[in-house]
Amino acid sequence: MINTAELTIKEKRNILRNAPFPYKKPHVDVLEENALDDFLGEYLKAYGLLDKHEWNDPMITDNGSGYRIIDLFAGIGGIRSAYTLFGCTNVFSSEIDKHAVRTYRINYGEECVGDITGIDASDIPSFDILLGGFPCQAFSHAGLKRGFDDTRGTLFFEIARILKERHPKAFMLENVPALRTHDNGNTFKTILSALDDIGYGVPTPQVLNGRDFGAPQNRNRVIIVGFDRDAYPNAADEFEYPEPTCNRDNLHASDILEMHDKALQSGWNDDEWKDYIEKFRLSGRLWNYLKDRKKKNQERGNGFGYTLFTPDSPYLNTISARYGKDGSEILIDDGGIRPRKLTPRECARLQGFGDGFLIDASNTQAYHQFGNSVCIPVMQAVAHNVVEYLDKYSDE
Numbered sequence: 001m002i003n004t005a006e007l008t009i010k011e012k013r014n015i016l017r018n019a020p021f022p023y024k025k026p027h028v029d030v031l032e033e034n035a036l037d038d039f040l041g042e043y044l045k046a047y048g049l050l051d052k053h054e055w056n057d058p059m060i061t062d063n064g065s066g067y068r069i070i071d072l073f074a075g076i077g078g079i080r081s082a083y084t085l086f087g088c089t090n091v092f093s094s095e096i097d098k099h100a101v102r103t104y105r106i107n108y109g110e111e112c113v114g115d116i117t118g119i120d121a122s123d124i125p126s127f128d129i130l131l132g133g134f135p136c137q138a139f140s141h142a143g144l145k146r147g148f149d150d151t152r153g154t155l156f157f158e159i160a161r162i163l164k165e166r167h168p169k170a171f172m173l174e175n176v177p178a179l180r181t182h183d184n185g186n187t188f189k190t191i192l193s194a195l196d197d198i199g200y201g202v203p204t205p206q207v208l209n210g211r212d213f214g215a216p217q218n219r220n221r222v223i224i225v226g227f228d229r230d231a232y233p234n235a236a237d238e239f240e241y242p243e244p245t246c247n248r249d250n251l252h253a254s255d256i257l258e259m260h261d262k263a264l265q266s267g268w269n270d271d272e273w274k275d276y277i278e279k280f281r282l283s284g285r286l287w288n289y290l291k292d293r294k295k296k297n298q299e300r301g302n303g304f305g306y307t308l309f310t311p312d313s314p315y316l317n318t319i320s321a322r323y324g325k326d327g328s329e330i331l332i333d334d335g336g337i338r339p340r341k342l343t344p345r346e347c348a349r350l351q352g353f354g355d356g357f358l359i360d361a362s363n364t365q366a367y368h369q370f371g372n373s374v375c376i377p378v379m380q381a382v383a384h385n386v387v388e389y390l391d392k393y394s395d396e
Contacts, residue, residue: 082379324367352376
């Protein structure tokens with residue numbers, strides 16, 4: 001349940017500014033708090049957020065899986081939201097970014113603990129599945145083939161030590177594809193060796209793309225799933241990663257874009273729409289800089305530079321945590337005098353966050369949060385298969 005009493009006026013304005021139509025309101029900066037509360041109430045009621053425990057309540061309620069999950073390097077909860085959708089219950093979350101922690105609390109009603117390096121594994125509540133999207137770091141001892149001990153001094157070690165001490169049924173980790181070739185492949189080999197060393201059967205990790213699971217985003221991520229080898233001795237061979245669930249030809253950028261016609265249907269006028277969308281349009285100076293940089297890069301023989309898309313484009317590029325800097329990886333040509341960046345709500349949709357997800361942060365922080373998050377449709381597909389595999393043996 002969303003506790004609106006704890007929201008500041010600034011957060012209320014941000015939430016309404018970034019709400020989906022028809023709940024997005026123009027001129028929120030001049031609205032009095034009573035009006036903000038009324039409009040916010042309409043939005044929350046429409047998405048059931050006055051009654052729900054969190055924005056993404058489970059599909060399975062009466063006969064949910066009952067598995068308990070922990071959410072490490074949680075960000076704004078993209079991975080946990082995929083698992084709670086299939087009846088899992090989150091019992092512990094860790095995140096150090098104070099802005100992400102605030103967004104997490106507002107949307108899930110839970111408090112993240114801070115730095116995982118300071119948490120004793122024995123203090124974590126009982127759990128069945130560990131989830132985490134950990135940073136990619138080199139291992140100073142990589143190649144010594146000492147398994148678990150090779151990972152000391154890295155953030156992956158924090159995951160490994162919790163797995164070693166608590167030994168849950170399963171885990172799921174997410175990272176960039178470059179993890180496989182990082183440090184000439186030594187990083188990946190060390191991770192897999194450590195997981196084997198502490199007793200987990202790990203099916204061959206797979207790279208999955210958001211476009212294959214319903215998101216119009218060309219986002220590849222490597223997924224590592226593992227199961228307790230004593231309880232699931234054949235998991236490394238039996239577990240199957242999800243197959244694509246979506247025909248890429250059916251996807252378009254317009255699936256996630258905020259459009260002029262939708263604003264008009266919601267009671268906005270042309271001036272209100274223009275005032276809103278122009279805030280995301282590149283300045284003449286920045287646009288000229290990006291064009292000049294791309295031209296120079298092309299003359300040097302590389303393709304680095306901005307990328308333009310239209311509402312009809314079949315997909316968008318990968319959004320990153322630096323997106324707010326200049327938006328160059330995804331610029332929208334919507335017929336305006338210059339291209340524009342995505343809005344925070346569009347970023348949320350691109351990653352698969354539903355319109356009931358409350359965006360309380362500033363634009364700068366919102367871009368960072370969504371760029372740093374995960375593509376939820378991919379996580380949902382993996383979560384489905386992990387839960388299904390665990391259920392297969394719990395029913396026997």
